Amino acid sequence: MNNKNIMEYCYNCDEDRSVIIKEESIKMTIKDIEIDFVGKVAYCEECGEEVYISQIDDENVRKANEKYREKLGIIQISEIEKLLNKYNIGKKPLAKLLGWGEVTIIRYLKGLTPSKEYSEKLKELQDPYKMQEILNQNGNVLQKVARQKVEDRIKEMLHLSHSTKKGQPINSIDVATYFLNKVDIEAGDLISHLKLQKLVYYAQAWMMAFFNKIIIMEDFQAWIHGPVIPEMYYNYKKFGANPIPKANILDENIFNEDEKLILNGIWNVYGKYNAKYLEALTHMEDPWRDARGNCQEDDRCTNVIEKEDIKRYYSSIKDQFTIEDMEELNTYVSSIKIKMS
Ligand SMILES: [Zn+2]
Known part of the structure; x- marks a missing residue:
């Protein structure tokens, strides 16, 4: 966002004004947890009052949410996205595979914060050996082609790393x-x-x-x-x-x-x-x-x-x-x- 020449409605002046955007340390509380982060705040150039800009507000909320998850060790949205790409699997199939409601992952991608338990389950899947295990147990809930895609991807990854230590990968x-x-x-x-x-x-x-x-x-x-x-x-x-x-x-x-x-x-x-x-x-x-x-x-x-x-x-x-x-x-x-x- 260009800091110059942004015009926004200033409630104080009751007029569109040009605004200045500053980086500031912001505190928010999410579910009783204090979050500290550097975000953006817009001020009216004329009267100096803070001006609400939804785009900036969204960005701050997103940052606060990331920090909150980081603090609690909860998986980030970007990590869930990576998981889907990594295994070439859709949002609904992954939810099914884990025995969750079909729309669970979709909700997480939209910003709903997973519980610690569900978050841990997702994090475990970053390890292809774990994914393989879940697929062996529960893969029959997937459509044939969808399952094959995941299996191909895992095979590709495990081929990269061999395991000779009684089934344990070298670490x-x-x-x-x-x-x-x-x-x-x-x-x-x-x-x-x-x-x-x-x-x-x-x-x-x-x-x-x-x-x-x-x-x-x-x-x-x-x-x-x-x-x-x-x-x-x-x-x-x-x-x-x-x-x-x-x-x-x-x-x-x-x-x-x-x-x-x-x-x-x-x-x-x-x-x-x-x-x-x-x-x-x-x-x-x-x-x-x-x-x-x-x-x-x-x-x-x-x-x-x-x-x-x-x-x-x-x-x-x-x-x-x-x-x-x-x-x-x-x-x-x-x-x-x-x-x-
Ligand atoms: Zn103003």
Whole structure:
């Protein structure tokens, strides 16, 4: 919305006036919960009174609702939309599949806030293994073609990530453990939690760029110090910035040959840098930057760095710099100049 030359009816002046729109911190209460956010407020240029503009009001209500959901950990409308796209499923079929009333999802998309319980159910579905499970239990409520579409999509996703751990998918902790087992403590190698996150991130990124497959299903979020998988964060949090001791025993054969190639390569290419350097590196690259959106440098941010965005970015780097193997990746990474403050 252009801030200049907007004319609106001012109740105080009882005339159309030009208005000034300011960004202000706004407080609202939704269901007894105080919400704080930065929204827009319009003022009459003539008398200085606040002027009601429905478009701005709608935007503020939408923002307040997002904040409210964030506070309570309730799924966002945009996340529900993503779910529908992800599984190529309609609003009614998804509601049916979950055993809910047909219009439930439609209402959620229009802005009705789901209960915590229903929200959790929807969030679980972000994991294709969970979706597969529900489809196995309840898929007969769907029309044949609709069901096939979802199944194709899940198959596509699970093909990306293989599972050899007794039906459990490989997760970020497995990948982290693989790296931790490479640490030579006697030789003075240290690895902090921050650094570990970056190594796992680059493993996932280059796996996608080289093999068009993912290693782990979990998503990275664009935290202040770079990409972070929350599960990993909570797992290693107790060590703070200190080196993490040698890890648990890991059956390295849960990884296939392609994955081992990537993991060993990432260790050689990125493992020699410290956490701060790797942080600066991820801060230069599009996926983290784009996912941060409008967040300021010090803003807490849990926006997901979409797998598609990671894949696209590192694939384009691979093409642009003709990186064909780990040695060439090493040459590329060594050639990046970062000024450390
Ligand atoms: Zn006025």
